[in-house]
Amino acid sequence: MKFLNGVTLLLVYQLTGEILVRLLGLPIPGPVLGMVMLFVTLMIRGSAPDSLSEASSALLSHLSLLFVPAGVGMMTHFGRIADEWLPITLALFLSTVITMVATALIMQLTTRWFVRSVSEQGGQHE
Known part of the structure; x- marks a missing residue:
């Protein structure tokens, strides 16, 4: 369940970034803005939630699959x-x-x- 919560959090930030980019007409990709917002949130919070740590670790362990395409x-x-x-x-x-x-x-x-x-x-x- 932690993994699902972490991935959901990542996708919410990505979606928020995409919406803001489209609404404001910013010249950057939505996922990049979402990651910046996530970074700022984590800096303010001081640490990553366990669910986010678990999800990011799982995704990073399969990062090499992205090089296949x-x-x-x-x-x-x-x-x-x-x-x-x-x-x-x-x-x-x-x-x-x-x-x-x-x-x-x-x-x-x-x-x-x-x-x-x-x-x-x-x-x-x-």
Whole structure:
């Protein structure tokens, strides 16, 4: 029953995100907004309910099944991939580099912010 409650909670957040995106005309996918709302809820709450933990663990244990359709798609369209290997390779390479640079910058900013907030809190206790 916990699993069913957890999956229901995930689907409610996804549905809520989808409804808000359609009502407000936002340029992001509904499930992404739903996951952001779930994240905010969990941050405010401080922990995940047992039902959500059980459902997410069960879903994550079968995550590899989601790669099967992608693999089948690659085999089905192998000729097209072979014909367009250069743009695909460039897109993969550039997106990887951009992601790594963005991650490094965000990590630096977050680390500086965290160190600054810890040092400010340390100065207040003295």
